[in-house]
Amino acid sequence: MNPSASRIKVQPATESEGRKDYIRIQDFGFWYGAKKALDAISLDVPEQRVVAFIGPSGCGKSTLLRNLNRMNDLVDGIRHEGDIQIAGRSIYDPGIEVISLRRRVGMVFQKSNPFPKSIYDNVVYALRIMGVTDRAILDEACETSLRKAALWDEVKDRLNDSALGLSGGQMQRLCIARAIANRPEILLMDEPCSALDPIATGKIEELIHELKAQFTIVIVTHSMQQAARVSDRTAFFYLGKLIEYDTTEKIFMNPTQAQTEAYISGRFG
Amino acid sequence: MTQPAYDNSAPKGEPWVWFTSLGLIIGLTMVAGLLGLVLINGFSVFWAPAVPTVKLSDGTVMMGQLAQRRVRPDSPASQPKYERQYQVGLRELNGASYVWVEEAKIVQEDFATQTMGLERMENGPAFVTPLAFVDAAGRRVPLTKSTFEALLNEVERASEIRSELNAIQRSKIGAVNAKMELARIDLRRAEDRGESVLEIKAKLAALDMEFNQLRAQSEKVVAKNALAKLEARDARGREVVLPMSTIVRAWLPNDMSAWDRVCLFFSRLREFLFDEPREANTEGGLMPAIFGTLVMTVFMSLLVTPFGVIAAIYLREYAKDGVILRMVRICVNNLAGVPSIVFGVFGLGFFVYVLGGSIDQLFFSDQLKYNNNTPVFGTGGLLWCSLTLALMTLPVVIVATEEALSAVPRGMREASLAAGASKWQTIRDILLPASAPGILTGVILAMARGAGEVAPLMLVGVVKLAPTLPVDMVEPFLHFDRKFMHLGFHIYDLGFQSPDSDAARPMVFATTLLLIVLVVCLNLGAITIRNRLRARYKGASF
Ligand SMILES: Nc1ncnc2c1ncn2[C@@H]1O[C@H](COP(=O)(O)OP(=O)(O)O)[C@@H](O)[C@H]1O
Ligand SMILES: [Mg+2]
Numbered sequence: 001m002n003p004s005a006s007r008i009k010v011q012p013a014t015e016s017e018g019r020k021d022y023i024r025i026q027d028f029g030f031w032y033g034a035k036k037a038l039d040a041i042s043l044d045v046p047e048q049r050v051v052a053f054i055g056p057s058g059c060g061k062s063t064l065l066r067n068l069n070r071m072n073d074l075v076d077g078i079r080h081e082g083d084i085q086i087a088g089r090s091i092y093d094p095g096i097e098v099i100s101l102r103r104r105v106g107m108v109f110q111k112s113n114p115f116p117k118s119i120y121d122n123v124v125y126a127l128r129i130m131g132v133t134d135r136a137i138l139d140e141a142c143e144t145s146l147r148k149a150a151l152w153d154e155v156k157d158r159l160n161d162s163a164l165g166l167s168g169g170q171m172q173r174l175c176i177a178r179a180i181a182n183r184p185e186i187l188l189m190d191e192p193c194s195a196l197d198p199i200a201t202g203k204i205e206e207l208i209h210e211l212k213a214q215f216t217i218v219i220v221t222h223s224m225q226q227a228a229r230v231s232d233r234t235a236f237f238y239l240g241k242l243i244e245y246d247t248t249e250k251i252f253m254n255p256t257q258a259q260t261e262a263y264i265s266g267r268f269g
Numbered sequence: 270m271t272q273p274a275y276d277n278s279a280p281k282g283e284p285w286v287w288f289t290s291l292g293l294i295i296g297l298t299m300v301a302g303l304l305g306l307v308l309i310n311g312f313s314v315f316w317a318p319a320v321p322t323v324k325l326s327d328g329t330v331m332m333g334q335l336a337q338r339r340v341r342p343d344s345p346a347s348q349p350k351y352e353r354q355y356q357v358g359l360r361e362l363n364g365a366s367y368v369w370v371e372e373a374k375i376v377q378e379d380f381a382t383q384t385m386g387l388e389r390m391e392n393g394p395a396f397v398t399p400l401a402f403v404d405a406a407g408r409r410v411p412l413t414k415s416t417f418e419a420l421l422n423e424v425e426r427a428s429e430i431r432s433e434l435n436a437i438q439r440s441k442i443g444a445v446n447a448k449m450e451l452a453r454i455d456l457r458r459a460e461d462r463g464e465s466v467l468e469i470k471a472k473l474a475a476l477d478m479e480f481n482q483l484r485a486q487s488e489k490v491v492a493k494n495a496l497a498k499l500e501a502r503d504a505r506g507r508e509v510v511l512p513m514s515t516i517v518r519a520w521l522p523n524d525m526s527a528w529d530r531v532c533l534f535f536s537r538l539r540e541f542l543f544d545e546p547r548e549a550n551t552e553g554g555l556m557p558a559i560f561g562t563l564v565m566t567v568f569m570s571l572l573v574t575p576f577g578v579i580a581a582i583y584l585r586e587y588a589k590d591g592v593i594l595r596m597v598r599i600c601v602n603n604l605a606g607v608p609s610i611v612f613g614v615f616g617l618g619f620f621v622y623v624l625g626g627s628i629d630q631l632f633f634s635d636q637l638k639y640n641n642n643t644p645v646f647g648t649g650g651l652l653w654c655s656l657t658l659a660l661m662t663l664p665v666v667i668v669a670t671e672e673a674l675s676a677v678p679r680g681m682r683e684a685s686l687a688a689g690a691s692k693w694q695t696i697r698d699i700l701l702p703a704s705a706p707g708i709l710t711g712v713i714l715a716m717a718r719g720a721g722e723v724a725p726l727m728l729v730g731v732v733k734l735a736p737t738l739p740v741d742m743v744e745p746f747l748h749f750d751r752k753f754m755h756l757g758f759h760i761y762d763l764g765f766q767s768p769d770s771d772a773a774r775p776m777v778f779a780t781t782l783l784l785i786v787l788v789v790c791l792n793l794g795a796i797t798i799r800n801r802l803r804a805r806y807k808g809a810s811f
Contacts, residue, residue: 113680
């Protein structure tokens with residue numbers, strides 16, 4: 001057992017065997033123009049579990065994450081091979097519209113990006129663009145998602161103030177509330193805590209624990225402690241390849257690959 | 270302590286600081302000088318100075334206010350000889366309002382307290398020694414210091430009667446004339462088609478009677494004040510009799526308190542801002558020009574903003590990057606550099622003749638046929654002016670909008686798309702609101718450029734004197750087809766087209782001042798709106 005891994009407190013293993021795989025990534029390869037960013041990734045994410053993507057920067061974690069809701073479609077000259085299925089259906093199926101896919105797969109970004117609107121308008125944005133105008137439904141959704149994001153008590157008296165007046169940690173929680181307001185099935189988080197102080201980070205990690213009950217969560221993180229604390233399964237990527245994917249406990253306590261061990265013990269990355 | 274010989278670094282940068290600041294100083298000085306010149310010359314129009322009676326060595330006497338003093342062009346630089354220009358007024362007697370005299374020839378200059386200054390409806394001002402006035406009832410009152418108040422009351426009365434007359438002639442008779450015009454067109458059409466004309470003829474006769482009644486009424490109003498007049502003597506002792514109805518203002522330039530002078534200043538300023546011009550625009554107010562400039566600028570902004578924003582959205586968000594897009598961008602940028610008169614020619618050739626001509630053919634063909642081919646939209650007007658300037662300022666708005674759109678953080682765009690918004694929803698709900706301050710900056714620049722532009726307007730609908738305003742209480746309230754007056758053109762007209770250039774000179778400065786103030790006000794208004802928007806989208810983060 002390596003010394004640095006022993007300092008990391010790993011969350012007790014939860015059984016994922018009984019659960020059906022919600023996201024299936026099969027032999028997925030991805031190119032930005034001529035540059036290959038992902039190579040033959042195969043990975044399954046079980047329902048209502050948290051999966052963490054770790055690896056040195058530039059290894060393709062964000063690229064894979066952004067493929068799950070097809071955000072990479074915005075980039076010119078991209079190409080992919082293999083397939084990604086969500087709930088048994090390929091996301092590249094011509095019958096599936098990108099917009100409806102993104103409504104089912106919410107996303108929280110590394111840099112919090114609230115809209116220059118009121119807190120209320122931020123939270124109900126996704127509902128509004130779906131055409132919901134009923135004030136009661138909007139109010140209800142606003143409150144529940146702010147509660148879920150553990151922000152309700154802090155902002156309930158100033159829902160109509162600009163979201164840009166919040167603190168960094170509050171903004172990121174607002175973005176989480178915004179992402180879950182239209183009840184997506186999957187929540188993607190790309191280094192959601194990298195710009196936050198430890199207290200705000202702690203709050204968001206608690207939040208992830210609670211959201212797990214309803215959402216399937218994929219989180220990219222730079223911090224191995226964080227991966228250990230919040231995730232059930234961890235995937236380690238290196239240079240566009242999936243090196244190892246297993247329960248978090250296994251990855252941190254007993255990795256099978258030498259590269260994984262080297263990374264976890266802090267020898268590179 | 271001694272400095273090492275090789276260390277000469279310390280003072281090196283200094284000269285450049287001075288050199289670069291020099292550029293700024295020169296620029297600022299020029300702006301300050303320009304504003305100062307315009308301010309002093311502009312405001313002096315409204316100020317009433319003392320009026321001397323000047324005796325010359327050849328025996329001539331004159332009375333007037335000093336307008337300019339300058340070195341005679343033929344005098345040697347070492348011993349400059351000066352000459353002065355006096356505004357003597359009474360153009361009908363003196364031939365010209367302004368007279369140059371050599372300073373050396375002035376033998377005496379005194380400021381008689383009874384000297385009176387008069388502003389009149391015609392023939393410029395007058396400076397006289399008053400004798401008596403006759404009031405409306407025909408009583409003759411000798412003028413002394415104590416009866417001056419009574420004279421002022423008579424002048425006030427005369428101005429009330431003038432506005433009464435104006436109300437009848439301008440609005441009522443004007444309305445009847447317009448109705449008659451329409452009825453005549455109806456008549457011609459009916460005759461042409463062989464329809465019954467009896468009804469129309471009856472209507473015309475009724476209108477004719479109404480017209481005659483109004484004319485009689487206005488004659489009665491004039492008669493009310495026919496007796497009132499002012500008797501006076503000019504500097505040379507000639508008798509001058511001025512009907513009261515022609516007098517706008519009277520003052521005693523050598524016998525008034527500073528407060529009276531200030532009151533006179535503001536009274537003239539008020540007239541300048543809110544009344545209509547007199548005397549080939551060299552006197553009176555500028556209200557129609559101010560109004561025209563404002564209305565035109567506002568319409569221009571209303572036209573250019575949607576066009577520019579839509580074009581910019583297409584260029585920035587939808588168009589595929591490539592050679593064509595780059596060429597379009599270059600063209601748009603170059604459009605901003607095209608001389609404005611070119612837009613004027615385009616406006617005349619395309620908007621007025623082609624578009625306006627077709628509109629007339631399509632919708633006003635009757636009017637053309639039965640009204641001696643008088644065009645409605647096929648001639649210059651407010652709409653075409655606004656459109657021409659909108660076209661001219663389009664690149665400004667496009668460039669500003671494109672920049673504002675590209676300055677919206679990528680994160681916001683992604684957040685919206687990730688929430689399941691379509692591209693259009695993202696543009697409408699996120700990008701446009703977030704770039705509104707930047708777009709408004711573009712609109713402000715466009716307005717500043719449009720409000721001051723003259724050359725293209727001369728071709729597409731601005732006139733020296735418009736009988737009506739482009740917005741009034743007559744249906745359809747907004748008259749896009751009407752010609753209108755504009756401050757910029759007014760300056761040009763006063764400066765270069767005026768029959769009495771000496772009289773026009775001060776007004777040129779006053780009008781320039783007004784144009785500057787107007788543009789500054791428009792910009793301040795737009796800047797306030799922009800800052801409000803900006804404050805809304807800005808917040809203290811972290
Ligand atoms: N929009 C893009 N265009 C081209 N290359 C990109 C783009 N985004 C990421 N890449 C490249 O793809 C690789 C993986 O990037 P990324 O997924 O962002 O890594 P990570 O999130 O693991 O740090 C990197 O080498 C990066 O340079
Ligand atoms: Mg990344």
